[in-house]
Amino acid sequence: MTKLQTETIAELMAHFGGEVLLPDSTDYDEVRQVWNAMIDRRPALIARASSPEDVVRAVKFARKHALIVSARGGGHNIAGNAVCDDGLMIDLSLMKRVQVDPGARRAEVEPGCTLADFDAVAQGHGLATPLGINSTTGVAGLTLGGGFGWLSRKYGMTVDNLLAVEMVMADGSQLRASASENEDLFWGVRGGGGNFGIVTSFEFQLHPVGPQVLSGLIVFPFAEARTVLTQFARFTETMPDELNVWMVTRKAPPLPFLPAEVHGKEIVALAICYAGDPAEGEKLIAPLRGFGKALGEHIGVQPYVAWQQAFDPLLTKGARNYWKSHNFARLSDEAIDTIIEYAGKLPSPQCEIFIGTIGGQTTRVAPDAMAYSSRDAKYVMNVHGRWESAAEDEQGIAWAREFFRKAEPYASGGAYINFLTQEEGDRVAFAYGPAYKRLVEIKKKYDSTNFFRMNQNIKPQ
Numbered sequence: 383m384t385k386l387q388t389e390t391i392a393e394l395m396a397h398f399g400g401e402v403l404l405p406d407s408t409d410y411d412e413v414r415q416v417w418n419a420m421i422d423r424r425p426a427l428i429a430r431a432s433s434p435e436d437v438v439r440a441v442k443f444a445r446k447h448a449l450i451v452s453a454r455g456g457g458h459n460i461a462g463n464a465v466c467d468d469g470l471m472i473d474l475s476l477m478k479r480v481q482v483d484p485g486a487r488r489a490e491v492e493p494g495c496t497l498a499d500f501d502a503v504a505q506g507h508g509l510a511t512p513l514g515i516n517s518t519t520g521v522a523g524l525t526l527g528g529g530f531g532w533l534s535r536k537y538g539m540t541v542d543n544l545l546a547v548e549m550v551m552a553d554g555s556q557l558r559a560s561a562s563e564n565e566d567l568f569w570g571v572r573g574g575g576g577n578f579g580i581v582t583s584f585e586f587q588l589h590p591v592g593p594q595v596l597s598g599l600i601v602f603p604f605a606e607a608r609t610v611l612t613q614f615a616r617f618t619e620t621m622p623d624e625l626n627v628w629m630v631t632r633k634a635p636p637l638p639f640l641p642a643e644v645h646g647k648e649i650v651a652l653a654i655c656y657a658g659d660p661a662e663g664e665k666l667i668a669p670l671r672g673f674g675k676a677l678g679e680h681i682g683v684q685p686y687v688a689w690q691q692a693f694d695p696l697l698t699k700g701a702r703n704y705w706k707s708h709n710f711a712r713l714s715d716e717a718i719d720t721i722i723e724y725a726g727k728l729p730s731p732q733c734e735i736f737i738g739t740i741g742g743q744t745t746r747v748a749p750d751a752m753a754y755s756s757r758d759a760k761y762v763m764n765v766h767g768r769w770e771s772a773a774e775d776e777q778g779i780a781w782a783r784e785f786f787r788k789a790e791p792y793a794s795g796g797a798y799i800n801f802l803t804q805e806e807g808d809r810v811a812f813a814y815g816p817a818y819k820r821l822v823e824i825k826k827k828y829d830s831t832n833f834f835r836m837n838q839n840i841k842p843q
């Protein structure tokens with residue numbers, strides 16, 4: 383340990399309410415390890431904040447000692463910017479309070495909450511806001527990049543439901559941003575990621591949801607991929623906002639409702655959620671069963687919180703993950719052909735190509751209303767490379783990159799900032815499109831020294 387660290391750690395610890403971890407602390411390795419095992423960084427210190435005041439202390443400390451800072455919410459981001467080498471990682475995962483005002487249908491959520499933490503409390507009141515589809519994801523990073531999931535067609539992006547944030551800025555001051563306070567900052571945080579400061583509280587609009595929803599999977603053989611995908615593409619263009627259907631093609635996991643001989647073979651699955659009266663939903667999803675000769679299905683009325691966790695077993699922490707992503711306004715026949723070609727050569731049993739369907743309410747907000755501006759995106763494709771050992775990196779990455787390039791001509795432009803990897807810093811301006819120029823101005827105003835740069839960085843120049 384250097385002299386600087388020895389002297390300064392005591393200074394930070396003296397007033398810190400949470401925990402300060404050093405490389406030799408018991409929990410250090412567990413806390414520094416993020417979801418994507420390809421990221422292996424070692425911060426000099428980890429400050430596990432327990433309050434906004436702790437975040438202020440940590441920011442001021444890092445500033446004083448010229449340490450690079452990273453902020454960790456759920457630690458899920460593929461690029462791994464939640465953890466830095468040799469700097470100060472501010473871990474917010476101990477800050478997990480969720481407070482719901484059921485009358486006003488509003489929730490105040492601390493930045494360490496996972497989607498499961500938030501959903502559990504909100505659903506206690508029969509309420510929810512659009513979040514992602516893997517319950518261990520952090521609310522903080524998901525929201526700051528835009529956020530979408532099963533409810534987005536009906537209620538918009540997560541950021542469309544964000545009412546206010548409390549933040550710690552680069553100089554350690556605290557600010558509130560909303561439609562009527564620091565409006566430019568509020569415009570920027572709704573999609574601009576962690577570029578402007580550390581959010582210590584999010585306030586969301588909630589909506590009545592479930593608590594039981596019609597949801598589940600229908601699985602088709604890969605041999606029928608073309609007809610299934612073509613019908614999926616046309617069906618999703620006109621379905622009502624309450625209904626959402628996503629497509630995933632991968633090798634079948636050993637799901638009990640699939641015949642054993644299908645396990646490990648390529649399949650096409652439709653994942654369905656109806657955020658309305660289940661009886662009405664049953665009628666609307668009936669045509670999906672006719673898209674092909676299904677291998678099996680598992681659809682029923684279940685708690686919304688259970689459906690929010692349905693994909694968790696396939697998306698556990700600790701595997702090596704490499705992603706590529708495009709937005710689409712429409713899934714053309716050529717795009718479908720390309721998807722099928724690359725789904726036919728998946729480099730590992732855990733790789734998948736998924737199409738997250740948005741549209742509906744997400745497209746009815748003006749593109750200049752906030753930093754998230756991809757309002758023409760009706761589908762977000764994720765090429766999800768995933769495997770266990772570093773020896774598989776080369777082949778898996780090559781597959782994802784090649785597919786990404788081949789699919790590019792059919793994409794609509796822009797990109798989902800939350801799906802960019804660490805090597806895609808040069809795609810940040812492209813991802814934001816017309817919003818980027820204003821984001822640079824806001825960055826200049828609120829973080830002119832680029833103190834917060836462990837993110838998909840908007841440079842203040």
Ligand SMILES: Cc1cc2nc3c(=O)[nH]c(=O)nc-3n(C[C@H](O)[C@H](O)[C@H](O)COP(=O)(O)OP(=O)(O)OC[C@H]3O[C@@H](n4cnc5c(N)ncnc54)[C@H](O)[C@@H]3O)c2cc1C
Nearest residue numbers: 455456457458459463464514515520523524529530576581
């Ligand atoms: C398995 C899986 C499934 C996913 N599914 C979806 C989905 O359905 N829909 C969707 O929209 N996205 C989805 N995502 C993407 C997800 O939204 C991003 O990975 C998001 O960044 C995760 O947030 P986090 O808090 O867990 O991440 P972290 O890695 O902790 O944080 C990501 C970045 O956000 C910033 N940040 C975090 N907390 C704060 C804070 N309090 N203040 C300021 N900046 C902060 C930092 O720059 C940090 O580097 C998924 C990701 C995974 C891994």
